[in-house]
Amino acid sequence: MAAALTGCTAGSKSSSSSGGDVELSFLTFETPNLDAAYWDAAIRRASEQVPGAKIKKLVSPVVDRTAYVKQLDSSGQMPDIMPAINPQGFAQAGKLAAFTPQELTEFIWPRSNAIDGKIYQLPYNTQAVPLVYYNKALFAKAGISAPPTTYADFLEVCAKLKAKAITPIVVGGGGKDTWADMYPLIAAIATDVYKGDPRWLAERAADKKSFDDHAFVKAVDKVAQLAKKGYIDKAGLSRSYADTEKAFRDGKGAMYPMGSWFPASADAKKPGFEVGVFAWPADDGSLVVPAFTGGGLSVSAKAPDVELARKWALAFQLDKTNLDAIVKSDGAIIAIKGYQPPKGMGPIYQDTLAVYEQALKKGRVTTAFSQENGDGSLLPGLSDKAALGVQDLITGKKSANQFARFLDSEWTKAEQ
Structure with a gap:
């Protein structure tokens, strides 16, 4: 597990001493379609748009990311930013930060998967299942x-x-x-x-x-x-x-x-x-x-800078190049207003x-x-x-x- 976490302490909340940047841990997962190169490039593009955020990439060693986040949370190591976890339980316990209506204006289904009227996971991707x-x-x-x-x-x-x-x-x-x-x-x-x-x-x-x-x-x-x-x-x-x-x-x-x-x-x-x-x-x-429709990023309510973490999550999720990359690599149906898939997508x-x-x-x-x-x-x-x-x-x-x-x-x- 330590190797899978690339030598980092999961969920670290410490800030970088260089330049006053805030360190935010970001849990990723790797699949044949979404490999390490995909995540590294997407993280770099989002970080270029959000000065002050220094991202520490973590990699889930198991398929069930929700269960893994629960494990980390039980030891006080919940990541600051997490993709495609089930917010149930975390949201009701006050462990996740809700996105504001203003932050959701670009999404086609802004109320998708609401919990008590609030959105804890960015609804950026629709998947027909099956x-x-x-x-x-x-x-x-x-x-x-x-x-x-x-x-x-x-x-x-x-x-x-x-x-x-x-x-x-x-x-x-x-x-x-x-x-x-x-x-x-x-x-x-x-x-x-x-x-x-x-x-x-x-x-x-x-x-x-x-x-x-x-x-x-x-x-x-x-x-x-x-x-x-x-x-x-x-x-x-x-x-x-x-x-x-x-x-x-x-x-x-x-x-x-x-x-x-x-x-x-x-x-x-x-x-x-x-x-x-x-x-x-x-x-x-x-x-x-x-x-x-969902699958997007969630933010811990205990992130060292919750507003910065939400801003970074939105930058990651709304970046056109990031969206094109996940369409090409994972066949995503993007649920963001005005988005058009890249040209040359295959017949299937x-x-x-x-x-x-x-x-x-x-x-x-x-x-x-x-x-x-x-x-x-x-x-x-x-x-x-x-x-x-x-x-x-x-x-x-x-x-x-x-x-x-x-x-x-x-x-x-x-x-x-």
Whole structure:
């Protein structure tokens, strides 16, 4: 862990002695799309705009940044600036500084993920979570000429693929990447629960509903039945996220439910690999896209200079070059007024953006189950429990009703 933190003391609040600069610790995370070079360049550009801020870069050694920040906070080492953590719990405990309405005027969804009416995470990036990416060559091999538009069509597509000995749906979930098994469930909840009741999870948080609710169980059972019919690759549950993506690119399955960051990799690799994209179909064929807007920086309420930290966070988040870099590297859909993606973005990114924009205009964009950060979201830690429960659902160890009761039980434990 010390090595992962590049030799720095996590969350240090000391000020630099040179030039009166204030030292602010900035927690980052590295992925194949967002490597050290990306973070170093983005930090440099933001710092050039905010004199007086000296940034100490920290690197999270684990995927679950929220859990890691909790660990640091327990020892008085909470970083001053943090990307894409879940503000739940931290905000209510007064550990995060809220952004002012004036600071949020450039954002398209300035109230996204509000907690008690306040914003603790800059809502700069929208991610469709998930869409369904599909291998056009494998569809053609199975005699499928177009993506499905209803859920009945989707089941027919799965049956045709399986009849040709083609695995219909690729999922992941191995090792630290348990979250990679969640996407069929997130999609089914969007079409079967959130489409009809956008505030369903808020009602669950207020104890007006339970996970044993009929609509929720119906959505969960769709995933269980896909697995039971052999449409989901159960072996994929042992794959890491990177290996799961590679399995799809290598033709190990025809459909890949994944977040809208996938095009950044897909457009850059394996020329000639033709990929299409569609929204997970609803029963009635209506267009529904689950999405999350947020993912931006949060600022500790105990930063040595909170105003300077917020100013630096805004500079980092609004810088056009930084935004272009994350669009190119991570397929971001930027939720900032007037922003246009850089020219030359690949066809899969363009198609992904088109599906999302069509949902905004002609369909419905819902929240994405387990991705919510505002009022009425899952309690901290429950998204990880849900991912473990999905593994049992896909392997047949839990029925839909057992999965629902498991979540209710874990919710009760988390409240205690």
